[in-house]
């Protein structure tokens with residue numbers, strides 16, 4: 001019997017790259033849409049047996065070429081924030097995959113995208129309006145596209161955000177001062193963190209386990225931890241002293257922390273939203289832990305902090 005093919009978009013990215021091995025192990029063939037087939041990451045996919053298609057989310061004929069004969073599609077356009085291109089890109093992939101006959105669609109959204117209207121000061125003037133709208137509308141497109149099976153995975157904050165490239169932007173004081181600076185005085189607040197490998201497991205499994213995953217929207221975290229605990233864990237694993245520091249949003253902004261962590265903290269505080277761990281654990285996926293993630297990436301953390 002010929003192998004079922006999955007169109008894996010963002011196969012060179014944080015989650016997509018981790019899905020490759022999982023899908024290959026289950027006997028799927030993978031078509032990857034990449035912008036540069038010569039890049040190191042794309043060539044690594046080729047060595048793994050992935051078929052590369054040069055293309056772009058903007059370029060529908062390139063998606064059509066990669067979607068021929070597919071059984072399923074992984075949808076995950078990157079955030080554009082300044083406009084709604086992210087939604088257009090996801091829609092291009094969803095529509096093209098359905099026209100090509102895809103039966104299973106999996107979309108990686110973001111935690112609480114379905115609660116966007118409850119966010120403080122939410123509306124077109126909100127700094128992350130395009131971000132939330134693009135995620136929410138892409139979820140709806142996936143659900144309404146006519147797949148036999150759809151699944152939405154909504155991850156919380158990637159643990160890889162504490163490493164470059166995103167670490168440099170979101171937590172600039174970690175490298176500079178070995179400090180996890182946080183814009184809230186509530187040091188006891190728990191934070192939902194997720195190992196990208198856990199996300200990859202939840203995004204890959206719906207292609208072979210439709211019984212468990214079809215029609216499911218899953219808010220996903222690996223573990224809830226405080227920032228103090230996270231700093232302690234990084235210290236223990238790297239041997240480099242890292243501390244957490246809790247300041248007011250104004251003081252954080254004055255020290256150059258971007259607005260994003262402040263937004264997360266605000267919505268978490270005001271919406272009382274919490275991921276249902278019983279729901280997460282009801283799926284046949286073995287979750288990792290923050291410690292396991294840090295241990296796996298120990299050398300990267302040491303290099304980053306040194």
Ligand SMILES: NC(=O)c1ccc[n+]([C@@H]2O[C@H](COP(=O)([O-])OP(=O)(O)OC[C@H]3O[C@@H](n4cnc5c(N)ncnc54)[C@H](OP(=O)(O)O)[C@@H]3O)[C@@H](O)[C@H]2O)c1
Nearest residue numbers: 010011012013014015034035056057077078079110157158
């Ligand atoms: N970081 C977090 O905490 C977090 C939490 C929840 C959700 N998310 C969401 O995660 C998504 C990003 O996923 P990721 O982190 O796995 O990816 P990533 O590591 O940011 O990599 C981006 C991927 O997108 C591909 N790509 C970028 N522009 C493209 C285009 N125009 N056409 C085709 N491919 C394009 C890149 O491929 P090439 O460069 O090889 O072409 C690469 O594979 C974002 O939508 C973000 O909102 C992130």
